[in-house]
Amino acid sequence: MDEILFTDMQAEFGNSLEKKFRKLLKKSAFLESIKEGELVALKVHVGERGNLGYVNPNFARIVVEEVKAVGAKPFLTDTNTLYSGGRHNGVDHSLTAARHGFTLATVGAPFIAADGVRGLDYREVAVAGRHFKKAKLAGGILQADRIILLNHFKGHIEAGFGGAIKNLSMGCASIAGKMEQHADSKPKVKSENCTGCRQCYWACPTGAISMEENKAVIDYELCIGCGQCVAACNYEAMLAGDSADNQSFIQKVTEYAFAAADYFGDRAYYINFAINIAPDCDCWPANDVPLVEDVGILAGGNPFALDKASLDLVSQAKAHRTSRHYDKIRGGHNLFQEVYPDIHSDTTFEYAIQQFNVSLDYKLRQLK
Ligand code: SF4
Numbered sequence: 001m002d003e004i005l006f007t008d009m010q011a012e013f014g015n016s017l018e019k020k021f022r023k024l025l026k027k028s029a030f031l032e033s034i035k036e037g038e039l040v041a042l043k044v045h046v047g048e049r050g051n052l053g054y055v056n057p058n059f060a061r062i063v064v065e066e067v068k069a070v071g072a073k074p075f076l077t078d079t080n081t082l083y084s085g086g087r088h089n090g091v092d093h094s095l096t097a098a099r100h101g102f103t104l105a106t107v108g109a110p111f112i113a114a115d116g117v118r119g120l121d122y123r124e125v126a127v128a129g130r131h132f133k134k135a136k137l138a139g140g141i142l143q144a145d146r147i148i149l150l151n152h153f154k155g156h157i158e159a160g161f162g163g164a165i166k167n168l169s170m171g172c173a174s175i176a177g178k179m180e181q182h183a184d185s186k187p188k189v190k191s192e193n194c195t196g197c198r199q200c201y202w203a204c205p206t207g208a209i210s211m212e213e214n215k216a217v218i219d220y221e222l223c224i225g226c227g228q229c230v231a232a233c234n235y236e237a238m239l240a241g242d243s244a245d246n247q248s249f250i251q252k253v254t255e256y257a258f259a260a261a262d263y264f265g266d267r268a269y270y271i272n273f274a275i276n277i278a279p280d281c282d283c284w285p286a287n288d289v290p291l292v293e294d295v296g297i298l299a300g301g302n303p304f305a306l307d308k309a310s311l312d313l314v315s316q317a318k319a320h321r322t323s324r325h326y327d328k329i330r331g332g333h334n335l336f337q338e339v340y341p342d343i344h345s346d347t348t349f350e351y352a353i354q355q356f357n358v359s360l361d362y363k364l365r366q367l368k
């Protein structure tokens with residue numbers, strides 16, 4: 001049975017949330033296991049531009065300080081996005097990170113995009129899934145000695161909810177890895193946006209792209225659907241294929257999460273922030289009123305058990321009167337299935353047990 005450390009949001013003079021969070025970090029055996037000089041990735045989500053609901057960078061600062069105190073070298077990291085926006089390439093991503101407070105000056109560690117300037121840097125990690133035998137995970141994450149994932153626990157329009165599992169799967173995948181989780185078909189060129197820059201042509205591993213009248217053209221006989229061209233394009237001209245159906249999407253996400261968790265084993269630690277529990281994820285360019293009241297911070301070494309514990313607590317939390325989903329919230333076993341009735345978000349747990357024999361058993365240990 002996995003122990004999940006938990007601290008609620010109540011604070012007072014002499015016992016601030018910062019102090020409680022430091023206590024939680026120190027109670028975990030993970031900090032002690034970090035060795036001097038190790039490169040420790042802090043997997044964050046810096047929030048899409050327009051979204052202000054992401055995890056407060058001060059929590060990252062506290063983790064950075066504690067990791068530095070044991071003599072290791074932390075860095076903040078995240079992978080570039082499949083879609084266009086403020087985080088599709090390493091340059092925009094670093095600028096968005098700085099704009100949202102994730103800077104060397106404020107947090108004490110540099111932000112480094114994990115899959116490089118154009119999101120092309122990945123390595124394949126084996127996974128015995130129904131959909132995938134290999135997961136394309138970002139090189140910068142896999143090269144870290146250890147990883148601490150700071151996960152915002154909240155809703156997600158396709159997965160139902162996002163926490164540790166989602167931050168591992170989509171969050172640690174390169175753009176090509178994101179595309180194969182999201183899409184069931186090969187990319188398409190939107191010719192009117194194509195500038196003829198040839199970045200996709202150079203990135204394509206199979207020679208499937210040619211240039212005709214200075215526009216990219218895909219030969220679908222040669223295309224293997226790897227998604228590298230989608231990563232390379234900076235002009236919204238190379239579009240990802242059609243979305244996978246919802247159940248298969250959740251299974252794919254679960255496979256990627258297991259691949260990343262298995263790769264790191266006990267070199268990974270997971271922290272869920274059940275705070276600002278918005279209906280949508282932090283990739284959404286706006287954060288709506290939270291669904292329920294803040295719950296607190298949970299941490300553990302098993303991401304599946306951690307998300308289960310977070311879901312259990314969040315589902316019992318009191319609904320926010322001004323949430324647009326207020327009338328749907330009934331205090332059942334899965335808040336997000338009430339909010340998104342068409343998404344069977346428990347699939348991620350059922351599939352993780354069936355396919356990977358993952359344990360969801362946990363014991364909550366509340367810290368003061
Ligand atoms: S998805 Fe197809 S066209 Fe794009 S880089 Fe991969 S093989 Fe080439």
Ligand code: SF4
Pocket residue numbers: 189193194195196197198199200201215216232233234235236237238
């Ligand atoms: S990378 Fe984009 S803009 Fe550049 S040639 Fe390819 S499709 Fe066109």
